[in-house]
Amino acid sequence: MAELTEEIGQCDIRGFIPVDDLQRLPELDALICVSLRNDLPELSVLHWKLVPQRVVAGIGCRRDTPFPLLATLLARQLEAQKLDPLALKAIGSVTLKKGEPGLIQLASCCRVPFKTFTAEALREFEHHFPGSGFVRKTVGVGSVSGPAAWLLSQGQLLGETLREQGVTITLGVAH
The missing domain is CATH 3.30.420.180 (CobE/GbiG C-terminal domain)
Incomplete structure (x- = not known):
């Protein structure tokens, strides 16, 4: 999400594959979505949503x-x-x-x-x-x-x- 780009740049994301488009996911075992949004599309992969307080x-x-x-x-x-x-x-x-x-x-x-x-x-x-x-x-x-x-x-x-x-x-x- 564009609002979180700066924060993501400050994180150690080794082992994570950043995903910009939830409609076109690469092959994944699981997904962690970090979003302020209340709506996630239907996802065919096991996923968790983290909501930053912003x-x-x-x-x-x-x-x-x-x-x-x-x-x-x-x-x-x-x-x-x-x-x-x-x-x-x-x-x-x-x-x-x-x-x-x-x-x-x-x-x-x-x-x-x-x-x-x-x-x-x-x-x-x-x-x-x-x-x-x-x-x-x-x-x-x-x-x-x-x-x-x-x-x-x-x-x-x-x-x-x-x-x-x-x-x-x-x-x-x-x-």
Whole structure:
């Protein structure tokens, strides 16, 4: 997978045969797939899938947004990008949300850290994203999910931001 090329170059892969196309496999006894993706094609060889934790989610939400809604929307956003939920590495938001029960429960359920950033830190990258006057007035920055994902991934964002029911979710890939 292209996102993992740098990491593969740092590994001792003696004894392994790198495979770029799962549809045209050489003769193998077994296969280890390292992928962030949730979908592998049907394979005729014994195989295992390893999922590196590299996906980050910046999340903005209204106060007291319920955990089930956050979990459903995060799952939908991961699915839209064909990402395995096990690839999630961290969830980020604005410092004002550090005690937000739904976000804390979401991070706990996903077994990932919940990282928060000051409005000032998010403001540095908000120009890359559409902003909201209401959000700016409430939290001090016009956009939360995009800048949080940007900071967690050093600007390596994936897909479009989900905006639904007062929740925004932006995904990125961290290194």
